[in-house]
Amino acid sequence: MATKEQLKDYAHKMMFDMKEEEYDTLEKEFEIFEKQMDFIGKVKGIEKIVPMTFPYINEDVKLRDDLVKNTITTKEALKNCKVVDRDQVRVPKVVE
Amino acid sequence: MNYQKMTIMDMSEKDPEKLFKEANTLAHQYQEEYNSFVTILDTFDMTDGKTKLRGIPYALKDNIATKGILTTASSNILKDYVPVFDATVYKKLKESGAVLVGKTVLDELAMGGTGTTGHTGIVKNPWDKTRQIGGSSAGSAAAVALGIVPFSIGSDTGDSIRKPAAYGGIVGFKPTYGLVSRYGLFPFASSLDHVGCFTRSVKDAAIVTDIIKGYDENDMTSLKDDGKCYESTIEQDIHGRKLFYIKEICDKNLYQGKSEILSVLDSFYDNLKKLEEIGFEIEPVSIDKDLLMALYPTYMAITCAEATSNDSNLTGISFGIRGEGKNIQEMIMDARTKGFSELIKRRFVLGSYILQRENQEKLFLNAQRIRHMIVDKINTLFQEFDGMIMPSFGSLPPKFEDSSDRLSEEYLLLENHLCIGNFGGFPSISIPSGFLNNLPLSINLTGRCKEDDLVLNMAYYMEKTFGYQGIVAGGEDHV
Numbered sequence: 001m002a003t004k005e006q007l008k009d010y011a012h013k014m015m016f017d018m019k020e021e022e023y024d025t026l027e028k029e030f031e032i033f034e035k036q037m038d039f040i041g042k043v044k045g046i047e048k049i050v051p052m053t054f055p056y057i058n059e060d061v062k063l064r065d066d067l068v069k070n071t072i073t074t075k076e077a078l079k080n081c082k083v084v085d086r087d088q089v090r091v092p093k094v095v096e
Numbered sequence: 097m098n099y100q101k102m103t104i105m106d107m108s109e110k111d112p113e114k115l116f117k118e119a120n121t122l123a124h125q126y127q128e129e130y131n132s133f134v135t136i137l138d139t140f141d142m143t144d145g146k147t148k149l150r151g152i153p154y155a156l157k158d159n160i161a162t163k164g165i166l167t168t169a170s171s172n173i174l175k176d177y178v179p180v181f182d183a184t185v186y187k188k189l190k191e192s193g194a195v196l197v198g199k200t201v202l203d204e205l206a207m208g209g210t211g212t213t214g215h216t217g218i219v220k221n222p223w224d225k226t227r228q229i230g231g232s233s234a235g236s237a238a239a240v241a242l243g244i245v246p247f248s249i250g251s252d253t254g255d256s257i258r259k260p261a262a263y264g265g266i267v268g269f270k271p272t273y274g275l276v277s278r279y280g281l282f283p284f285a286s287s288l289d290h291v292g293c294f295t296r297s298v299k300d301a302a303i304v305t306d307i308i309k310g311y312d313e314n315d316m317t318s319l320k321d322d323g324k325c326y327e328s329t330i331e332q333d334i335h336g337r338k339l340f341y342i343k344e345i346c347d348k349n350l351y352q353g354k355s356e357i358l359s360v361l362d363s364f365y366d367n368l369k370k371l372e373e374i375g376f377e378i379e380p381v382s383i384d385k386d387l388l389m390a391l392y393p394t395y396m397a398i399t400c401a402e403a404t405s406n407d408s409n410l411t412g413i414s415f416g417i418r419g420e421g422k423n424i425q426e427m428i429m430d431a432r433t434k435g436f437s438e439l440i441k442r443r444f445v446l447g448s449y450i451l452q453r454e455n456q457e458k459l460f461l462n463a464q465r466i467r468h469m470i471v472d473k474i475n476t477l478f479q480e481f482d483g484m485i486m487p488s489f490g491s492l493p494p495k496f497e498d499s500s501d502r503l504s505e506e507y508l509l510l511e512n513h514l515c516i517g518n519f520g521g522f523p524s525i526s527i528p529s530g531f532l533n534n535l536p537l538s539i540n541l542t543g544r545c546k547e548d549d550l551v552l553n554m555a556y557y558m559e560k561t562f563g564y565q566g567i568v569a570g571g572e573d574h575v
């Protein structure tokens with residue numbers, strides 16, 4: 001069973017934090033989720049089944065030719081960035 | 097004819113600018129009351145397409161990229177994001193001559209089924225404002241149910257088109273996985289995501305799907321174009337078509353004392369009799385209860401894991417809200433902490449846990465194994481049957497005060513079976529089928545992959561038999 005400390009660790013790995021009471025809710029959800037997944041693991045014959053990653057095999061899939069194509073300009077690519085400097089995304093310079 | 101009651105065909109000879117004006121006026125008129133839209137467009141902008149959608153107003157879910165038009169996925173982290181490219185579905189609609197009226201509210205990042213978690217507020221059910229319209233394509237459903245537009249576009253990962261359509265008394269169609277390109281759709285769970293439509297008739301769903309389907313080299317799961325015209329085959333004879341329903345979900349003995357569910361099932365069985373009278377053959381079939389009980393946890397495990405990975409690009413660095421901090425890590429942490437709601441964070445933590453190396457076998461791979469078992473079972477049944485028919489839901493849309501977004505130990509099979517359509521990529525449609533306590537009821541039909549034409553064909557006759565085509569919330573349809 002995941003502890004609150006582990007949940008905090010997972011949240012931090014996901015690069016965000018949560019309020020203390022939100023971790024309490026999460027802890028309860030985890031308890032339910034783990035029970036449900038234990039149940040799934042006991043479904044008869046599951047060990048012989050190949051995991052399914054997509055609904056069906058799409059035989060139309062082919063790799064595209066490796067051609068250089070212009071999609072968007074640098075200006076467009078930076079349009080949604082809040083801090084741009086000389087056509088580049090600007091972030092704090094950190095030397096530690 | 098009243099604009100709000102018009103189908104796509106009814107609008108085909110009308111002045112596109114006047115139609116847009118009607119839609120725009122209604123969109124503004126209903127916005128405060130129901131909150132269907134994140135953005136309402138006030139300028140008429142039409143490409144002169146030569147299709148049946150020329151001049152037809154429509155709405156697009158706000159997780160579909162529209163170049164130069166705000167696209168937020170109803171999340172604070174993207175609240176000012178303006179795409180620099182068009183999603184393929186939007187491009188196709190633009191080229192067809194359809195006219196965009198607005199971008200609709202969804203559950204944040206499409207991760208939810210209540211219509212209550214969008215960053216601009218809750219979407220209300222047009223049939224009863226105290227109840228949910230469902231989600232995640234909440235605004236797209238409400239806009240069609242209110243008669244603002246005759247069709248809208250949504251996305252469906254577990255039931256996000258078909259459930260809100262059912263709650264809204266309209267048609268919701270999720271085509272075969274890969275039939276409609278996902279390029280430009282903000283991904284939730286890529287192996288389950290579909291693009292589809294809301295309409296007020298099955299024929300309109302065929303017309304829209306004929307336009308938006310087709311191969312797209314930008315989506316590597318895209319199917320080769322089937323070259324079919326779904327509208328033209330919609331009236332083919334259905335005599336002798338065989339359907340099944342799942343006994344373990346629809347058995348009335350399971351719901352003794354639950355009068356609302358029993359009434360929903362009574363209506364379902366009455367409608368099955370009517371369908372048999374017009375030539376369908378319908379049988380109950382049995383599916384291992386353990387497999388059915390595993391549906392929802394399987395859905396949760398796969399979606400949370402895939403979403404965790406898909407949404408890792410939401411850092412606020414090159415787009416989205418920018419966080420504060422001394423270095424990049426602190427900035428990302430701040431942006432994501434402020435940008436996501438509690439529900440999204442809880443789902444991401446679950447996804448992160450599922451994907452930890454030590455948990456993958458028990459959680460992620462087992463969920464994918466269950467998915468395989470369920471899809472194999474349904475495909476085996478589809479060798480004998482042409483489709484699966486089920487109630488779209490078991491209980492009426494929840495009231496806002498009764499709803500919760502937390503995981504529950506309660507197994508609600510009648511509420512959670514629609515994800516079968518996503519597991520197998522099957523075409524699946526919800527059709528209005530009656531009323532209970534002044535709220536619409538709905539029946540769902542799911543068919544074999546790449547047989548969208550047959551699903552629409554069968555659904556067309558079902559709609560005719562049920563007799564609820566074109567109903568609009570409010571006015572004389574409000575029984």
